[in-house]
Amino acid sequence: MLVALLVLMPSQEASAWGREGHETIAKIAERHLTKRARKRIEKYLGGHSIVYYAKWADEYRHTPEYRFTNGWHSTPVDADCRYNDSLLDPEEGNAIFAIEKCSQTLQDYRNLPDSTVAVNLKLLIHFVGDMHCPAHIKYSGRNMKYDVMFEDKYHKPHKFYIHHVWDNEIITTTRIWSVTEWAEELDRLPRQRIDEITAGTPRDWLHEAALSCIVQFDMAKPDQRLGQDFLNSALPLVESQILKAGYRLAETLNELFD
């Protein structure tokens, strides 16, 4: 009975983007790291790439050692779609808090133990991704906890928590290629456009992301049946957010490690 209840209850702790989204963000970022930054970062990651650890913060959020990061996967915004310090719950934290904290710590990476640098890197890689996920931007005064009828690839509807649709289902229903191929398909913007996207601070990026993603409430309403029409408008939004997250992650890492 308890098991059945747990399965039916919408999870409050869904993982933004799933593996495919997070790894694609990191793959796009990797394509824009300077040689020097990439070499330094991979040294701290034990020879692994940023792609390899893109999902790490989701996998360790419930372990005793990293439970303090469990609230860092989403970020609240106010009625103007902006973040400010009054929105920070000091017990919980949020993605902006995490990004600013990790970036600040990593500014001193040369004087820190290797293991501290590695953990802060793994967290930073992940949370730049999370803050761009539509369902992980907590809009003030908006109901974000509802179910929809989402059609699988055979057009059969299933009851889904809307959060999971944005995190996983759009991607897994529409994309079967590898993260490398997806990154190659998406990463085609001219340098000038990339510079515009990466200008500003993580707080500016969140504001822009919140404005871009507010259409989610028109795209999917409670109990609505979501089929191909939904995917046709939702996938471009998801891809655009993944691309921006990738460019901004590269910018953040280059600034710290180049």
Ligand SMILES: [Zn+2]
């Ligand atoms: Zn996450």
